[in-house]
Amino acid sequence: MTVHIGVIGAGAIGADHVRRIGARVPGAAVVAVADIDPARAGEVASGAGARVLPSGLDVVTDPHVDAVLVTSWGPTHADYLLAAIDAGKPVFTEKPMVTTAADGLRIVEAEQSSGRRLVRVGFMRRHDAGYRAMKEVLASGEIGTPLLMHCVHRNATAPETYHSEMAIRDTAVHEIDLIRWLLDDEVVSAQVISPRRTSRRFEHLQDPQFMLFETASGVRVDLEVFVNCQYGYDIRCEVVGEMGTVELPHPADVWVRSGARLRTPVLQDWSERFAAAFDDELIEWVASVREGRASGPDSWDGYAVAAVTDAAAESLGSGEVLPVLLDKRPAFYG
Amino acid sequence: MTVHIGVIGAGAIGADHVRRIGARVPGAAVVAVADIDPARAGEVASGAGARVLPSGLDVVTDPHVDAVLVTSWGPTHADYLLAAIDAGKPVFTEKPMVTTAADGLRIVEAEQSSGRRLVRVGFMRRHDAGYRAMKEVLASGEIGTPLLMHCVHRNATAPETYHSEMAIRDTAVHEIDLIRWLLDDEVVSAQVISPRRTSRRFEHLQDPQFMLFETASGVRVDLEVFVNCQYGYDIRCEVVGEMGTVELPHPADVWVRSGARLRTPVLQDWSERFAAAFDDELIEWVASVREGRASGPDSWDGYAVAAVTDAAAESLGSGEVLPVLLDKRPAFYG
Amino acid sequence: MTVHIGVIGAGAIGADHVRRIGARVPGAAVVAVADIDPARAGEVASGAGARVLPSGLDVVTDPHVDAVLVTSWGPTHADYLLAAIDAGKPVFTEKPMVTTAADGLRIVEAEQSSGRRLVRVGFMRRHDAGYRAMKEVLASGEIGTPLLMHCVHRNATAPETYHSEMAIRDTAVHEIDLIRWLLDDEVVSAQVISPRRTSRRFEHLQDPQFMLFETASGVRVDLEVFVNCQYGYDIRCEVVGEMGTVELPHPADVWVRSGARLRTPVLQDWSERFAAAFDDELIEWVASVREGRASGPDSWDGYAVAAVTDAAAESLGSGEVLPVLLDKRPAFYG
Amino acid sequence: MTVHIGVIGAGAIGADHVRRIGARVPGAAVVAVADIDPARAGEVASGAGARVLPSGLDVVTDPHVDAVLVTSWGPTHADYLLAAIDAGKPVFTEKPMVTTAADGLRIVEAEQSSGRRLVRVGFMRRHDAGYRAMKEVLASGEIGTPLLMHCVHRNATAPETYHSEMAIRDTAVHEIDLIRWLLDDEVVSAQVISPRRTSRRFEHLQDPQFMLFETASGVRVDLEVFVNCQYGYDIRCEVVGEMGTVELPHPADVWVRSGARLRTPVLQDWSERFAAAFDDELIEWVASVREGRASGPDSWDGYAVAAVTDAAAESLGSGEVLPVLLDKRPAFYG
Structure with missing residues (x-):
């Protein structure tokens, strides 16, 4: 059928x-x-x-x-x-x-x-083999209760139409979902810090951005979003628990030794990375x-992530720590 | 349709x-x-x-x-x-x-x-992303003309019905195809050396085996087949050219730090490795x-590989270098 | 003599x-x-x-x-x-x-x-081969102007006498010197965030701590200090530039494959790591x-680092961003 | 004193x-x-x-x-x-x-x-931290009885005075000592196979060479010697035991991400590698x-290694498997 x-x-x-x-x-x-x-x-x-x-x-x-x-x-x-x-x-x-x-x-x-x-x-x-393996390690208890989470989200380049708030609503949105999914926790505050900007792209764009989140249970999450990093599409994630850490792998690719270097490709494209x-x-x-x-x-996930991106978008510029305003989760969403 | x-x-x-x-x-x-x-x-x-x-x-x-x-x-x-x-x-x-x-x-x-x-x-x-990337590197000319190729083919365990010749006809068969495909060359001789046997499995089985092949253009290939290596399914391959080398990646998986160790899983199963x-x-x-x-x-590939496994199977035991007897490739097979 | x-x-x-x-x-x-x-x-x-x-x-x-x-x-x-x-x-x-x-x-x-x-x-x-190589890469211009720096400083365990301010004055002090030395820049503000505490050690201790620094040129630096991470002594550092990044290596050690795992040791001790x-x-x-x-x-380096640790120590608890109060560098110190 | x-x-x-x-x-x-x-x-x-x-x-x-x-x-x-x-x-x-x-x-x-x-x-x-760690893993019994050993010894370039026998007596000599030391075993036969030669260097030189050794207990060792590999000084070693393997690390060096690549240097010089x-x-x-x-x-080690290089040097050209002629070890050498 x-x-x-x-x-x-x-x-x-x-x-x-x-x-x-x-x-x-x-x-x-x-x-x-x-x-x-x-x-x-x-x-x-x-x-x-x-x-x-x-x-x-x-x-x-x-x-x-x-x-x-x-x-x-x-x-x-x-x-x-x-x-x-x-x-x-x-x-x-x-x-x-x-x-x-x-x-x-x-x-x-x-x-x-x-x-x-x-x-x-x-x-x-949530279907990526690396993130799923992270979730299994967390569930196994091997690394203990999570305390911190470090994330990096880099794109080689963004188009001129890309503006600063998109770094939150279109890019960081993936990590915000992953925080909630990997840690089984809700985000309660958000903050967006503005580092020195890259000179390689558009003046209107705050790039990179450094975001901080806190979850209900006190886990602190940092996320670098850098959408014009030039060298490629690079996603990293590490959860730090009381007894150990678990880290997303770099995608497997060939290793070449030549010209005094050992190297492997960095992907250029999210569609290839998550195919x-x-x-x-x-x-x-x-x-x-x-x-x-x-x-x-x-849709609860979609809503909860939007509540976080609302707070982060408001923090952009001021750099203030802002609370995430989220309704109580109805039983309907399990 | x-x-x-x-x-x-x-x-x-x-x-x-x-x-x-x-x-x-x-x-x-x-x-x-x-x-x-x-x-x-x-x-x-x-x-x-x-x-x-x-x-x-x-x-x-x-x-x-x-x-x-x-x-x-x-x-x-x-x-x-x-x-x-x-x-x-x-x-x-x-x-x-x-x-x-x-x-x-x-x-x-x-x-x-x-x-x-x-x-x-x-x-x-031939559909594995790692081998395909190796072939691209070879085609790019970056590492120059191939001279040597090192291969490892390990399984965690083999069943009792597995006998010594199967290491050639059922296991090494993959690498024999890859030699031909990656190097665009035919194998002209084969030799099977018998190292000290593992004591962990069956007495009737010569395991591991160490195989040597020569191609028409003089590339030397070594292949370790070890089907009861205990620790997992592990496939490795490196081609050495005049100016550099290219190496198959280890499959990407999470990295865990705990108990004084940094570690990543080794797959147990060929079906998972090549899914x-x-x-x-x-x-x-x-x-x-x-x-x-x-x-x-x-079918020419299937036949050519069988010609190599025939020679290797005959070498098993004696350890002699034996020529591969192969017909001339007809134009039909391009 | x-x-x-x-x-x-x-x-x-x-x-x-x-x-x-x-x-x-x-x-x-x-x-x-x-x-x-x-x-x-x-x-x-x-x-x-x-x-x-x-x-x-x-x-x-x-x-x-x-x-x-x-x-x-x-x-x-x-x-x-x-x-x-x-x-x-x-x-x-x-x-x-x-x-x-x-x-x-x-x-x-x-x-x-x-x-x-x-x-x-x-x-x-500053004598570690890894940090020196990072400095060379930065000097080469290959990765462009630095924008961000991510640091991790973990110890397996700290003694009971270790108190929260020591995470700044005795532990983070190394990274504070490295920020200044690698980036050739002064730190102008400091902030110490308190994540959920590990339950594995002493109640009096805020562990881990997450520190943020800003340099005169606008580089943002984050540093996780976690002195009871249980699994080992682990130091990491990445500088993110406009065109690429450079990362401190994990110390080289043997790779063992056994029991379905590929693993390498994590050192337990700073004296071994930096011998x-x-x-x-x-x-x-x-x-x-x-x-x-x-x-x-x-001694200028010693003084400048103390000015940063003073600000960070004051931020501990409140989590406020505090300015670093530093005299003008005299010509005497080059 | x-x-x-x-x-x-x-x-x-x-x-x-x-x-x-x-x-x-x-x-x-x-x-x-x-x-x-x-x-x-x-x-x-x-x-x-x-x-x-x-x-x-x-x-x-x-x-x-x-x-x-x-x-x-x-x-x-x-x-x-x-x-x-x-x-x-x-x-x-x-x-x-x-x-x-x-x-x-x-x-x-x-x-x-x-x-x-x-x-x-x-x-x-024998003083290199990597080889010493290999020896400790072997002594621990974790990987079981050794069965195979794979070695690679590559130099970026060799001078014109370097001739084929030097690949054995001056280059392979290190690995021959390591076979004996790591495995606590004597080498009983040697064979030197001549792959396709690199066209990048001198006509008089057989480069690379592929050497095979057998030890008294039946361990098979293969060694690639390639002294004009162009890309750097690269030493690799893996011992395969009944239950696992142990592998020499690649020297730790910085990781750079730029221009669509993740890369680390390859050393150029043995004096740097083994400083x-x-x-x-x-x-x-x-x-x-x-x-x-x-x-x-x-001096017993010096003599035993010379006995192996004598056999290997004689095999060079013919490719024959030749026995190593070694006296009985006197009690004087423990």
């Missing part, structure tokens, strides 16, 4: 998911595509043998669509998610689920009213849709 | 391929299964929603079968391959393609007579079947 | 330096030792064939002593240094040079009045004494 | 040892130097404040010389060692101790007649001379 998917948003990540569903995800087919640019929608749809629909809402309500994949511009997500919940259809949304905690709360409330968990958020790193995680995320989502069950990061 | 696959042999690797086709390979479905043990065939078939057929030859000739997957016992491969060639159906065979060079020659000749390249051999390591390569191999095979083209390691 | 050294303080580090001078430092001999515990002084002196003197000041003024080595309790350093300056004798002091910036200023002023640079501070890490640096530091000091020239970290 | 050392041979290694004794070895002084080139002897002697003597034999018999350091051309060692034994003086000789097993036997016999162990051979790698081992070797030798006891690799 094939799951028929409707896609809203045919930009880079949307096109990539459509290609991925065709090439790597058994039991699924993209049947409808919409985009604010119909030409782009047409291109992506024709590659998948799908129809173009006039709008995202048409995708949600199309009777041939079993499940919805939202890969449009962040601020538009909330309406599509609410529509999908209203239509009772499973919906996968790229991160960030929403761009404000207020929007997140609307999703969470609508979903509870609907009585079914329909939303899944694209925090694909297997993207595969597994969609394979698992399709399987859960087929089986009629919820799976993966849910 | 779904490719309908018939499977001959429902043992461990057969069952694994069937599961993999369902879970990870879009555009393919297993429709028929045969095994000398009909109960086993039934189990595997029912998981995939496929029919059980009385024999492997029935699978080949079944009109609903578009392509054949041979995962039966090695010595039975040749007959199924010849039947598939005769039926004009694409056929994927697990390694070793054949257990003697003579059988390999029969396949190669039948395929040429048929006028189409139909056979693909399951040398999945992504197995996925990619089958995905590529199915795509090539759908598109009606040949792909991947062909 | 042998340099005759008088040692003040025969505790662990004093005894270690005396042993080291005998075993690894050509051209030097310990001729006099004093300690508040005369028995301990006697033990250390007899091993070196030196005399015991009644007090540290006697060591300074003893006519057979060419140069003084101060390894007594931190708060006593200032008086011995002033005495040595007064006597016109080269003096090497263990870190911290002084326990307050005010004392540091007294040393700096006395030395300037004397007209000669006589004081050398035992920041031995070669301690050798080189004393060898260089003795050579500079013999040649009548100044060398290595000077 | 200072040990007065006479040095025979003021070439590169001789000059380096003289410098090292002055700079890094407490309790020793070079008092006399001889060389076939008196100008060179003069230069080295003046740096150390030593006298020039007309010949090596004069150094041995000089009454001011307590101990002799032989760093002359290999074939001249035997006569100086015999003279030192005759004079009853401790003598340190660079490797190879002798260039034939026959000469080795003369030393061994003379020493036994003299009744004292006076000769120490400069196998400095600490050279220090420790001479420090230990001087201490043992002072205390009147034997220490380190002895």
Whole structure:
């Protein structure tokens, strides 16, 4: 039984998911595509043998669509998610689920009213083998209670349209989800420190940024976000416990010895770094849709992360430590 | 358009391929299964929603079968391959393609007579990201002309049924293919040296074995095969060129610091080590079947490797250097 | 021509330096030792064939002593240094040079009045091959202007006498010197954050601590100090520049594969980790004494570091960002 | 009490040892130097404040010389060692101790007649921290009985005077000593295989060479010697036991991320790679001379290694497996 998917948003990540569903995800087919640019929608749809629909809402309500994949511009997500919940259809949304905690709360409330968990958020790193192995080590108790967590998130370069707040809402968002998931804890405060800026990129951009978070149980997390580090895409993470530490591996690649150096490549691209995680995320989502069950990061996760990014975005500039304002977690989200 | 696959042999690797086709390979479905043990065939078939057929030859000739997957016992491969060639159906065979060079020659000749390249051999390591990156480095010229190649192939343990010749025909077979593929060269001699045996396993087994190969262009290759090394599944490979070397990476996994040690896991299992390569191999095979083209390691590769394993098997015990007897490569195989 | 050294303080580090001078430092001999515990002084002196003197000041003024080595309790350093300056004798002091910036200023002023640079501070890490290689990479320009620096300083365990302020004055002091030396910059603010405490040690101790520093040029430095991390002595450092990063290596040690793990030891002890640096530091000091020239970290470095530790110590508890109060560097210190 | 050392041979290694004794070895002084080139002897002697003597034999018999350091051309060692034994003086000789097993036997016999162990051979790698840690792991039993040993010995370039046999007698000699020392075993056969030659250097030279050794207990050892590998000085060693393996570390050096690469330097020079081992070797030798006891690799080691290099040198060209002809070890050598 094939799951028929409707896609809203045919930009880079949307096109990539459509290609991925065709090439790597058994039991699924993209049947409808919409985009604010119909030409782009047409291109992506024709590659998948799908129809173009006039709008995202048409995708949600199309009777041939079993499940919805939202890969449009962040601020538009909330309406599509609410529509999908209203239509009772499973919906996968790229991160960030929403761009404000207020929007997140609307999703969470609508979903509870609907009585079914329909939303899944694209925090694909939870499928990365390295992070999963970290979580297993933490669960094993070998390193004891977590006390600190050190994170690095670097991109080779960011486009000129990238502005300082995106370092929080679009980039740090992954680590904020991982703090919560790896430590099974909520973030209670956020602070954004502004180091000396790189001179290699745009004047409007505070890059790098150094972020600090505290969790409910007192774990302190630091995160360097540096989106124009020039040398590559580099993700690092270490959790420090009472008895030891666990560290995310550098991706395995060949070692070359030549010209007085021993070296290995640094990846340039997040899509390459997390290719297997993207595969597994969609394979698992399709399987859960087929089986009629919820799976993966849910709308509570999307909302809780938005609450943290709201606080961090407010701290940007002042550098103040700000509290994260988060509702009490309803039993509905387990 | 779904490719309908018939499977001959429902043992461990057969069952694994069937599961993999369902879970990870879009555009393919297993429709028929045969095994000398009909109960086993039934189990595997029912998981995939496929029919059980009385024999492997029935699978080949079944009109609903578009392509054949041979995962039966090695010595039975040749007959199924010849039947598939005769039926004009694409056929994927697990390694070793054949257990003697003579059988390999029969396949190669039948395929040429048929006028189409139909056979693909399951040398999945050619899909491993590490080996592919090695091949790219070699092609780039950065390390210059290859002179030496060092290989290690270790398994944690082998079952009691494993005997000394299997270290050559079932285990070393992967590296023999890789020598040829990475260096784009043929092996011209083989020698098997017998070091002190491990006392941890069976008396009948010469383990480890140390193998030496020479290629047509004079590259010397050494290969340690140690199938009861106790600590894990460990594959290593380094090619030494005139100006540098390139080395296969250790699989990336978490680093834990605890109890005065920094450590990372060693995998225990080949299926885990090469999981992504197995996925990619089958995905590529199915795509090539759908598109009606040949792909991947062909029957010439299977035959050439068998010629090397014949020489090595003869050297086992005496430790003599023996020539590899190989026909001239026909233009048919490019 | 042998340099005759008088040692003040025969505790662990004093005894270690005396042993080291005998075993690894050509051209030097310990001729006099004093300690508040005369028995301990006697033990250390007899091993070196030196005399015991009644007090540290006697060591300074003893006519057979060419140069003084101060390894007594931190708060006593200032008086011995002033005495040595007064006597016109080269003096090497263990870190911290002084326990307050005010004392540091007294040393700096006395030395300037004397007209000669006589004081050398035992920041031995400047002799570590790893840090030196980092400095070379920074100097080469390959990674561009520094923007961030991440540091970790972990000890397996600390004794019960170790209290929270020692994490700053005795432990972080090394990294504070390295920030200044690697970046060729002064620290202008300090902040100490208190994460969740480890439950493995003493209630009176805030452990770990997370420290933040800013330099005059805007580089942000974070430093985790965790003196009861249980698993070993672990020092890490990474400088992030506009175009790349440079990272201190993990000390080289054997790799063992066994029991499903690949592992290497983690050192347990700072004296083992920096053994070669301690050798080189004393060898260089003795050579500079013999040649009548100044060398290595000077009293300005000792004073500047004390100014930072004063600010950090004041931040401990409140977690406030506090300015570092530092005089203008006189030309005397180059 | 200072040990007065006479040095025979003021070439590169001789000059380096003289410098090292002055700079890094407490309790020793070079008092006399001889060389076939008196100008060179003069230069080295003046740096150390030593006298020039007309010949090596004069150094041995000089009454001011307590101990002799032989760093002359290999074939001249035997006569100086015999003279030192005759004079009853401790003598340190660079490797190879002798260039034939026959000469080795003369030393061994003379020493036994003299009744004292006076000769120490400069196998400095036994002092390398990495090899020592390997030996500890082997002694711990963690990896079980050794079965195989893999070695690599690469130099960036060799001078034009370097000929094929030197790969055995001057280069492989280090690993041959290590096989014996790490495994506590004797080598019983040797074989030298000639791979494709590098085109980057001299036509007269077989480079690389691939050597195979067997020990009395059946351990098989392979050794790649490649003295014009271009990229650096690279030494590797792994011992494979019944339950695990132990591997020599790559020297620790900084890690740089820049230009899409993560890289660390490869050393260019053996003197840098083994600097600490050279220090420790001479420090230990001087201490043992002072205390009147034997220490380190002895003349039996020098002789046994020569017996292996004799066999390997004979195998060069033919590639035959040749037995190592070695006398029975006398009780005198423990």
